[in-house]
Amino acid sequence: MIATLALIQDTFREALARKIFWGLFGLSTVMILFFLFLLNIDIVEGAMATVTLFGRTVNRVSDVDKWVRSTQAIVATFLYTWSMFLAVFASAGLTPSIMEPGRIELLLSKPVSRVHILLGRYVGNVLVVSCNVAYLVTAVWLILGIKTGIWSSSFLVSIATTIFVFAVLLTVVVLVGVLFESAALATMVTIALMIMSPILAQTSTMLKLLSSEWSRNVWRTLYYCVPKVFDMGKATLNLIQRDPVDVAMPIWTSAVFGALMLVAAVLVFRKRDF
Amino acid sequence: MPSDFAIETSGLTKVFRTPWKRREVRAVNGISLSVARGATFGLLGPNGAGKTTFVKMLLSAVHPTSGSAKIFGRNAADAEARRPIGYLPENHRFPTYLTGNGMLDLYAGLSGMPSGERKKLIPGLLARVGLDEWGDVRLGKYSKGMLQRVGLAQALIHSPTLLILDEPSDGVDPVGRRDIRTILSELEEKGVTIFINSHLLVEVELFCHEVAILHKGEVALAGKVKDLTAGKGYRLTAMQVPETVRSELALKAVSVSARDGLSDFQFLSREDANQALDLLRAQHCEVEALTPTTSTLEEVFVKTVQGHTQA
Incomplete structure (x- = not known):
């Protein structure tokens, strides 16, 4: 347990030093500040509302609940696209x-197994991104809730789904990283899967x-094998x-795909000479 | 049952294969070596002799092709076997984003040391390697010698009983080298087994009691330093030796040299040295010194490597 914590802490320190954590945190903060200061919502008799952006009225909303959910859906879409790419x-x-x-x-000279080292790094990496996702979603949820009085808990589910999808994609990053020790290649392969x-x-x-039936089978196989970033994003929007x-x-x-990638990464890492 | 040996290898072999042509490179070839508990052991060899591969197999960073390696009787592949090991690698690359304190905290944590204990030990250990004022400075600002010192502190933090040091004095100034030797001597007194892999033969000769010389992946020579360097002869040094006497002594001496009015004569036997001394006294020459000489480890090393190459 002590060694696991040390590995996770080291991943955080490296993420902080590489400005990864701060980059994601800064981006999330900009979005939060936008919702906090630039977007104003006036509720009239609990139903009617005027949305002002940069001090100018941009929309008259009759259904506040629907508007809040749509706004949350925009944030969730941002999380599944740009934030995921960046992460x-x-x-x-x-x-x-x-x-x-x-x-x-x-x-490797420490009394820690190779599996432990790789998984410690993986978990640390997931936690770095999880902190940022939780920070952004929770803050936006709180701001919209306070400004509109509508507390849509389904938006909070996007924390879990986003982290899940990132955790699956990270297994590809880890496998390619272990195989080729190339950050650029790991990014390319993972983003190709996202596209x-x-x-x-x-x-x-x-x-x-x-x-042909053959080509249909190939398509089906590919569809079931590749992690479903799009489907998960769509399901999250539907939920919101x-x-x-x-x-x-x-x-x-997606979970099976991630597990297989992680097992493959562990097997390669265990077998390698350094 | 606890083993009497800190390190035991049997037929340890590593063959690297190139990915496409499957060409074989036999980096380590059937090394069987034992290092007793509490010993100070030096591993020597020219570049490419297989020293680093051998050490990496002890740490399970490289998997052996065949043979076995044990640490205190435990299979080296077992993660627990590495618990008593403190290791300082050659060409280490410590994370530069960490401070000295942070780096020691990380590696002590990986050794399973609880946080409270780490916090207590780190300042004292940094002071011990002369870096007490550098704990809060990032490693990126450290000089090579300072990195070597903090690396040694990292290897010592969990009180290991086996210390494996790969070129421990690399980049360290003479004072730092002496400090490192002092620390190692203290550890030796406490019964810590010290295994040094070094190119600096003088350093190994000064500190290690046993050595093994690797060449082309095999043990070319192994034994106690005093046995390997013992019994070479006697050197007689005298002043203002007349040419006639010098010529006479040169007949029995294996080598003669002159510098600043002093003449050096090297004899193989004590008898020859004593006869030369008698002759010099009879000729009223002043004798400066008569000293028994031994081979240096460097001479043994060169002879062994050359002999092994010819064989």
Whole structure:
């Protein structure tokens, strides 16, 4: 337990030193300040509202509840797109850095197993991003709640779903990092998977368009194998907007994918000579 | 049952294979070596002899192709076997974002030391390596010698019973080297086994009681330093030796040299040295010194490596 905490603490220190933590924190803070100071909502008789942005009226809202949910959906979309890209980009160097010659030998000389070292780094990395996601979502939720009186708890679920998707994508970063010790390659592969996700999510349309059974099977296989960033994001938006949600399949297939990637990373890391 | 040996290897071999052509490089070839508890042991060898690969196999950073390595009787591959080890790697790259205190805290934590204990020990340990005022400074600001000192502190923080040091004096000034030797001597007195991998033969000769010389992945020579360097002969130094006497002595001496009016004669036997002394006294020459000489470890090293290459 002491060694695990030391590994996690070291990941935080490195993230702070590389300005990863502060970069994500700064971005979240800018968004929070926007909601806090620049966006004003006037509630009239609990229903009517005027939204002002930079002091100018931009919208007259009849359904405050719907407006709050839409705003939260925008934040969730931001989390699933730009924030996720940034988090992957920022985290890509954290795994290869521990394998630098002169550093890895010292880590391996301690009474800690290789599995422990890699998982400690992984958990630390997930926690760095989790802190930022929780900070942004909770602060926006509080600000909107205080300003409108509407406390939509379903928005808070996006903390868990965003962290889950990041944790799955991070397994790819870790595997590529362990295999090639390249932060750039790890970023490229992971972002390629993120870009593939919305394309592969058009399964029902594509299955109709594809002519052969073979190509349909290839599409299906790819769809089920690749982590479902798009599906998870869509499910989160549906949850926020109280639309029907079915996340079981995206969750378990993504979880299996992440687990397999992590096991592969551990096996490679255990076998390597340094 | 606890082992009498801190390190035991049997037929330890490492073969590296190139990825595509599958060409083999035999870095370590069947090394069987034992280092007793409490010993001070030096591992020597020219570049590429397999020293670092051997050490890395002890730490399980490199997996052996065949053979076995044990630390205090425990399989080196077992993480727990590394608990009594303090290690200072060569060409270390400590995280520069950490301060001296932070770095010691991290590695002590990885050794399983509780936080409270770490906080108590770190200031004293930094003082011991002469860095008591540098604890809050980032390692990026440290000189090479200071990094070596803090690296040694890192290796000592959890009170190891086996210290493995890879080029411990690398980049350290003469005063620092003496300080390091003093620390190591104190540890030796406490019964800590010290295993040094170094190119500095003088340093190994000064500190280690036993050595092994590796060459091309094999143990070319191993033994006690005093045995390996013992019994080379006697050196006679005299002043203003006439040419006739010098020529006569040169017949029995294995080497003759002159400097600043002094002549040095090297003899293999005590008898030859005594006869030379008698002759010099008879000729009223002033004798400066008669000293028994031994081989230096460097001479033993060069001879061993050359002999092994020819064989």
